[in-house]
Amino acid sequence: MFEKVDLLINNSLIVTMNSKRDVIPRGYVAVRDGVIVDVGFGDGRSKYSAEEYLELRRSVVVPGFVCAHTHFYGLLLTGSPWFAFIEPPSDFQQNLQRIWWALDESLTYEDIYVSALLGSILFARTGTTFFKDLLDAPNVTLGSLDYIEKAVNEVGIRGLAGFSVTQRRSIEEGYIGIQENERFVRKTLNDAKTNVKGIFTLHASFTVTDDVLIKSKELADKYNTIYAMHVEEGLIDVYHNIERYGKRPFERLRDIGFLSPRFLAIHGVQITEDEMKILKHYDVKIAHNAMSNMINGVGVPPVGKFLDLGITVGIGNDGYVMDVFENMRATYLVHKVVNKDPRVLTPLKVVEMATVDAAKALNVYSRVGSIEVGKEADLTIIVPEIVHTPLNEHTIYGHLVNSFNGKDVWGVLVKGRWVTKERKVLTVDLEKVLDYAHKVIERLWDRMLSMESKYKVEWLKP
Ligand SMILES: [Zn+2]
Known part of the structure; x- marks a missing residue:
């Protein structure tokens, strides 16, 4: 009966x-x-x-909430003594050079594993069950995504992960990054047991050549995955593209055949009205990271205009605050402030951006994002x-x-x-994880503080 x-x-x-x-x-x-x-x-x-x-x-x-963009390893910076050690960055480019790239280059496999454990636990504890992660770890590229996979599987949430391909130090490292992405995509593609699937991701248009962009796109087409990259987060991205190619970033990406409905552009803070039409034309998706944009002081993307044009926008956290409710609230508020108009974004729209729209942006809407x-x-x-x-x-x-x-x-x-x-987290022993993670993070911080130069990353012109 x-x-x-x-x-x-x-x-x-x-x-x-x-x-x-x-x-x-x-x-x-x-x-x-x-x-x-x-x-x-x-x-x-x-x-x-x-x-x-x-x-x-x-x-x-x-x-289960869907996070359109994160970096688990960003969690390793919370409270770090590194902030007191360096001269405080005064703009986005210095922020990357002095903070993020210094961290990237110090990462070990164990740091990556620990960050993904912590990130998955924080996600699960605050309601997010699906994510998309980008990893930048240029000194341990090959095999690095396996450590994210291992941690996420242990905690039991799920998502997409890619290595953040960059050529900021050498041309070759871009191809090693692509190799890692293809390796991980092939490994996870037909594995029904793993909770993490590979995708093709790149750092930003100002740190990669056309060839690396086109190769990543071709591979994403071949394996039918989404592909993602930071675009127009800071002004450096715009200046670099105009100086080198005579085009704004989205114009350059359009002209080399890079754009498609499976491309997820992260940020789009500095975008123009003409470029928004390009996004609409190619049905490019946007990952919006309100709190990260705030802490980095890069500006506020025109999300109200994206939505008016019918562009799909998912909420991400960019590796900053993992609690989706805080990210929803920041998204809800910041566009009212910057537009001096309290009508911009309804509560329903914001919830959509953290569920159905984020799932569409990650191309997983047929499986998650709604209760049906x-x-x-x-x-x-x-x-x-x-x-x-x-x-x-x-x-x-x-x-x-x-x-x-x-x-x-x-x-x-x-x-x-x-x-x-x-x-309570059921899948791992939270106290043990925290004790272990804190030891690993203290070692990472010590390593960063003992680097020969404060800003040892070299700016490479491809
Ligand atoms: Zn990011």
Whole structure:
């Protein structure tokens, strides 16, 4: 009489993010073999008998959040003594040279592994179940992505990872980066057990030649993956392209045949109206990182205009703050400030940018990003500790953007498997991970402080 399922979440407020954006005030989600088999109104117990039954007072079920752009290794900088050691950067280019490239060049395989462990734990604990990561580690390029894969698989979330191809030190290193990307794509392509798939990624248009761009794009076409690169984050990207090629970055990328719907452009802060039309024409996706743009002082991209043009924008964190609620809130606020117009971005649009739109940007929307029958059961269950106004189908988007935070996440499921539950990580021993990670990070910081030169990275002109 009752159909058997593995998990029945009952009597919850369900934010489906389906095409009609249905919110079910009191409903259920049924999961079998890692897949959502039913979503509906009322009491799911009238239809299903479940191996595991979950009913929590004032619970909200949302699709597992999707992060359109991160760098796990960015977490290694939090609180680092390096910031006191260097002369503070006064612009974006100095920021890269003095902070990011100094870190990149100091990374070991173990640092990469530790950063991905910490990042995956922080994601899982705050509701993000799917991500896209870019790794820059020029001294340990080959094999480096395996360490991200190992950590992510241990924690149990999932995502896409690529090595950030650059030629800032030598022409050759660009090809070694591509080699690592192709190796990892081939390794993970048909591996049903791994939670991490390879993609083709590059650092930025001002640190790579046309040949490396075209090769990466050709390989992304061959293996049918997305490909991603930072574009127009800082003015250096614009100046370099105009000086060397007589074109702005997106014009150059268009003219060499680089753009397509599977290209994810990260940032686009300095973009012009003409370039926005190019993005629209090629259906290029954007990863927007509001808090990273703030801390780097690079400016604010015209996200309201992207959306008016129908360009898909997913929210990322760029390796800064991993809590999706903080990133949603920053996105919601900053465009109102910069446009002096409180109408820019509704709460619903911001939630879309962290779920369905980010999933579309990563080309995984057929599997994740919404709660619909047939989709994989990546679910985030929120039980807010305090809700100061009524929680219902009319107020939920406002709460998601204005009042909830990562600590309100009660648990997350990935493909129907609990990764966090009762606000605890189930898959790894958190205390052991933290003790181990702190030791590794202290060694990394010591290594950075003992580098012969404060800014040993050389600026290379390709
Ligand atoms: Zn980035």
